[in-house]
Amino acid sequence: MAPKIILTRPLPAEKGLEGGALLDQAERAGLVRVVRWTKDEPVDRKWLLEELGKGDTDGLLCMHNGEKIDEELLEAAGSSLKVVSTMSAGYDHVDVSALKKRNIRFGTTPDALTDATADIGAMLALMATRRAGEGIRAVLDGKWPEMPWNPLLLCGHGLQNTTVGVIGFGKIGQTTLKRLLGFGIKRCLYSTSRVGAPLDSSRDYFKTLPLADYLGIEVRPAESYDEIARESDLVVLCCPLTPQTKHLVDAEFLSKVKPTACVVNTARGPVIDTDALVAAIREGRLASAGLDVVTGEPDIPADHPLVKEERIVLVPHIGSATIQARSGMSRDAARNCLAGVGVEGFEWANEVTF
Ligand SMILES: O=CC(=O)O
Numbered sequence: 001m002a003p004k005i006i007l008t009r010p011l012p013a014e015k016g017l018e019g020g021a022l023l024d025q026a027e028r029a030g031l032v033r034v035v036r037w038t039k040d041e042p043v044d045r046k047w048l049l050e051e052l053g054k055g056d057t058d059g060l061l062c063m064h065n066g067e068k069i070d071e072e073l074l075e076a077a078g079s080s081l082k083v084v085s086t087m088s089a090g091y092d093h094v095d096v097s098a099l100k101k102r103n104i105r106f107g108t109t110p111d112a113l114t115d116a117t118a119d120i121g122a123m124l125a126l127m128a129t130r131r132a133g134e135g136i137r138a139v140l141d142g143k144w145p146e147m148p149w150n151p152l153l154l155c156g157h158g159l160q161n162t163t164v165g166v167i168g169f170g171k172i173g174q175t176t177l178k179r180l181l182g183f184g185i186k187r188c189l190y191s192t193s194r195v196g197a198p199l200d201s202s203r204d205y206f207k208t209l210p211l212a213d214y215l216g217i218e219v220r221p222a223e224s225y226d227e228i229a230r231e232s233d234l235v236v237l238c239c240p241l242t243p244q245t246k247h248l249v250d251a252e253f254l255s256k257v258k259p260t261a262c263v264v265n266t267a268r269g270p271v272i273d274t275d276a277l278v279a280a281i282r283e284g285r286l287a288s289a290g291l292d293v294v295t296g297e298p299d300i301p302a303d304h305p306l307v308k309e310e311r312i313v314l315v316p317h318i319g320s321a322t323i324q325a326r327s328g329m330s331r332d333a334a335r336n337c338l339a340g341v342g343v344e345g346f347e348w349a350n351e352v353t354f
Pocket residue numbers: 064087088089090091113319320
């Protein structure tokens with residue numbers, strides 16, 4: 001019998017999602033059986049547990065929004081499960097030690113979303129530093145007529161000649177930096193998972209160490225997170241969420257930042273301690289923040305402190321939301337899954353090794 005794949009979200013090929021087309025073709029050719037969650041909403045956990053509980057699933061193609069791939073789920077799947085493929089770059093929703101214990105292979109899709117997420121990082125940096133969020137709110141609320149021009153009206157801080165601290169200097173971090181060069185920044189301090197360590201040449205996305213020569217600005221590893229807090233005019237968070245990075249931007253970090261600085265988060269919400277961020281903005285110890293991700297998303301009501309704070313620009317986790325990125329992510333997730341269940345002719349797009 002052809003291997004069975006469970007797909008936890010519709011990936012409509014007719015709407016341009018290449019991964020959906022790949023799965024449809026493989027299914028039509030009799031190479032796999034695809035069991036689909038057909039509603040355009042997070043998969044019902046009970047349905048998933050029951051489907052996996054049949055004990056005949058070879059591959060699980062999942063999403064990162066609202067799905068937890070944990071012990072309970074893998075236990076339900078039993079020994080037939082060979083691969084979990086998530087259509088995301090981040091995988092804090094997946095218990096990797098539970099996969100490792102069972103020798104289940106694991107795929108992610110980090111390449112397809114690099115540009116789209118870097119775009120959002122640069123957009124948030126501009127919007128927050130230039131107070132565009134406040135401006136848009138004023139216009140929508142009909143307050144513009146009551147805001148006669150004055151020399152300091154909605155003045156923000158330009159990015160020219162500034163220092164940018166990039167925490168998480170992988171593909172997205174490096175590509176965001178490249179975008180920001182266009183706005184005249186003059187220095188970058190970065191941190192990888194080993195703070196203080198220079199970028200390993202195998203992780204140089206531009207394949208051109210020394211980076212400083214290629215980028216034409218000073219680029220060096222920060223000595224510490226403290227140095228990033230103290231020196232940066234803009235801090236950009238692009239790191240994975242791990243026990244080490246949870247609340248990396250906390251009250252202590254924020255006690256060291258410049259009052260004119262901006263923090264941008266395109267990583268995961270819990271990398272920032274929300275209460276500490278709101279307090280720093282309210283008390284004028286941090287000028288602005290641009291957030292694509294927040295703790296507790298998507299349950300963020302209109303009266304949430306992050307939404308109410310005018311100096312915070314918040315968008316609903318749209319870092320990878322371009323048709324090109326989502327199509328590429330679906331393609332890579334489908335490839336990982338098809339390769340993982342052993343369909344000939346499919347190579348892994350990205351396998352995470354433990
Ligand atoms: O946040 C999005 C992703 O990890 O793909």
